[in-house]
Amino acid sequence: xxxxxxxxxxxxxxxxxxxxxWPDGFVCPACGSARAxxxxxxRLLWQCKDCAFQTSATAGxxxxxxxxxxxxxxxxxxxxxxxxxGISAKQLQRQLGLSRxxxxxxxxxxxxxxxxxxxxxxxxxxxxxDEFWLGGYEEGLKGSRQRGKKALVGVAxxxxxxxxGRLRLAVLPDSSGPTLRDFTVTTTEKAAIVHTDGLQSxxxxxxxxxxxxxxxxxxxxxxxxxxxxxxxxxSNLKAWMHGTHRGVSDEHLPVYLDEYVFxxxxxxxxxxxFQTLLGLGAVHRPTTYRQITRRAA
Numbered sequence: 001x002x003x004x005x006x007x008x009x010x011x012x013x014x015x016x017x018x019x020x021x022w023p024d025g026f027v028c029p030a031c032g033s034a035r036a037x038x039x040x041x042x043r044l045l046w047q048c049k050d051c052a053f054q055t056s057a058t059a060g061x062x063x064x065x066x067x068x069x070x071x072x073x074x075x076x077x078x079x080x081x082x083x084x085x086g087i088s089a090k091q092l093q094r095q096l097g098l099s100r101x102x103x104x105x106x107x108x109x110x111x112x113x114x115x116x117x118x119x120x121x122x123x124x125x126x127x128x129x130d131e132f133w134l135g136g137y138e139e140g141l142k143g144s145r146q147r148g149k150k151a152l153v154g155v156a157x158x159x160x161x162x163x164x165g166r167l168r169l170a171v172l173p174d175s176s177g178p179t180l181r182d183f184t185v186t187t188t189e190k191a192a193i194v195h196t197d198g199l200q201s202x203x204x205x206x207x208x209x210x211x212x213x214x215x216x217x218x219x220x221x222x223x224x225x226x227x228x229x230x231x232x233x234x235s236n237l238k239a240w241m242h243g244t245h246r247g248v249s250d251e252h253l254p255v256y257l258d259e260y261v262f263x264x265x266x267x268x269x270x271x272x273x274f275q276t277l278l279g280l281g282a283v284h285r286p287t288t289y290r291q292i293t294r295r296a297a
Contacts, residue, residue, distance in 0.1 A: 003078050003271075013070035017057045028053055062110040068103065072096055076107045081273035086240055086263065112255045114277060115262040122189040123166055126159040128230040129184060129196050131175055134238065134253070151253055154180070156187040157229045159195070164229040167264045169237070169257040171250075177204040184210065197226050233264065 007013050018026075026036045026046060030053035036046045047054045058064050063073050079087055079095055087095070093104035135150030152172045158165025168187040172179050181204045188194060190209035196202040198216030205212040215226045225231050237260050266273035 003274075007071060007074045010070055013074050014057065016074075017061075017063075017070065021057055021061075029055055062114045068107070072098075073107065076104075077111055077277050078274045080108065080111050080259075081262075081266070081277050082270040084263075086259065109252075109255065111277060112259045115258045123156055123158050123168060123187055124189050124192060126193040127156055127188050127195070128159060128227040129154070129156045129180075129188070129194055129202075130227050130230040130234070131155070131172060131180070131199075132234050134241070151250060153257065154183040154187075155230050155233055156184070157233050159193075159229060164233065167233055167261050169261050171254055171257070175199065175201055177201040181205065181208060184208075195227060236264075 007016065025034055027034055028036065028048035028051065031048060031051040033048050033050040035049040045054055045056050056064075058066065063070065066073065076092060076096060079092060087108075089101060089105040089108050092098075092108055093101050096104060096107075098104050131152060131154045133150040134153050152175060154168075154170050154172045156168040158167075170183055170187070172183060177200075180199075180201050184194065184205055185208065188210070191211065193211045193213060194205055195213050195215070196205070198214055198218075202212065202214060217226065219226075237257075240260060241256065262273070262277075266276065
């Protein structure tokens with residue numbers, strides 16, 4: 001109710017968007033002038049009074065070039081950020097009252113691509129790292145690390161007492177030493193304590209500035225999990241993928257992993273997640289439909 005009251009009109013959404021883009025007042029991206037006049041095309045276009053450069057309040061955001069009402073975008077962002085189990089394009093279409101499924105799907109894909117901050121901080125202090133297969137059961141595979149048609153995914157999660165901190169997920173090409181080293185370097189700060197299982201590939205971590213604490217599976221007590229926080233995150237991810245997003249293609253899997261990370265890392269602050277989602281969109285280059293579907297121009 002609070003959200004609906006705050007963003008009940010297009011004007012309220014425009015004011016919020018303008019304040020988010022220019023919190024200290026309008027600044028021309030071309031000449032730096034603070035003098036601007038509002039144009040009348042949907043009241044989203046501004047023109048500098050000194051150099052006549054025109055810029056839109058939606059330029060560079062997930063809403064760039066949109067013909068969809070801002071209220072629809074805001075409500076979609078709120079649902080994506082706060083709906084605990086996640087939301088599919090079909091569910092979003094029903095919630096927004098959209099006539100076309102493709103519109104809901106495109107909105108959802110654009111929001112997902114705005115979920116990763118380009119300069120996000122590395123995980124700190126103490127981290128569990130593991131890798132796992134994501135996909136359904138396949139007959140004929142032997143060994144826990146045979147690929148088949150499944151995707152290999154790396155997981156890194158901060159240890160915070162008995163609980164979990166921030167999470168990172170990424171699709172991996174293989175489980176070799178160089179791959180796991182690169183995944184660790186891109187997710188975890190140097191000198192952190194890194195817990196892994198006994199896979200030999202992780203031995204390279206000690207050579208790259210990490211306090212590596214390796215535990216082979218055989219050292220676990222009956223019923224004990226070697227990496228409880230990582231395994232909990234993996235289990236929750238699989239349940240989420242199966243319950244909300246069935247049949248995700250390999251092409252789009254990284255975007256779904258980003259969505260899950262976004263939800264996990266902001267699970268205690270749902271309204272802040274909505275604000276972050278729209279704010280993050282302003283630091284990403286706009287994503288077009290052709291880029292999302294990878295169709296030839």
